[in-house]
């Protein structure tokens with residue numbers, strides 16, 4: 161068994177976004193922070209940072225937020241951006257306010273365009289993030305694309321060929337698979353994450369994507385009952401399903 165990481169209580173609470181070090185120290189001194197129902201009076205006490213921490217550590221009787229590493233599954237709505245740096249409404253605005261100041265910070269695992277909806281993973285676990293987006297892993301991503309014009313019938317072969325070049329690029333795309341849903345709708349599975357890849361693939365076939373929705377990343381499928389803008393916390397085992 162791996163040894164649990166230990167952290168000072170004040171540092172742990174500050175990193176979870178409950179306030180500056182001084183503020184959380186005052187909170188602890190007020191007796192509002194309890195462990196298994198017993199008030200903790202020493203902000204310097206070292207606490208084992210385990211996934212079940214919220215079952216033990218409470219603030220005013222409310223379980224603390226789950227500690228890092230945290231993996232979230234979001235149904236990204238249209239109109240929000242994944243980048244911290246871009247202007248406009250962000251995926252992070254859809255999360256509890258405290259989570260926006262957590263340390264380590266939460267980041268999306270790859271990006272979806274502002275006008276793409278669907279499955280998005282968000283994490284503060286850099287190792288997990290890099291494993292998912294690593295080009296070596298070839299994690300599959302499936303998108304449902306609605307198109308402006310009827311499919312020509314040539315897309316499946318072109319996408320599967322491993323020779324399709326996107327405009328302005330020097331390396332051909334890896335083979336991708338296309339399932340036709342109807343004459344203007346297709347499911348496309350890719351294993352890379354190039355900039356605007358799906359839209360550019362259909363543009364290379366003289367078509368235009370009018371709506372794009374990600375349904376799956378590896379072994380994780382967007383749950384049908386998760387409304388746009390909502391998220392769910394994944395257990396470590398659920399998050400690892402992405403590689404299955």
Ligand code: URA
Pocket residue numbers: 271272273274276355356357358359360372
């Ligand atoms: N491909 C795109 O073109 N856009 C996305 O958001 C994801 C994949």
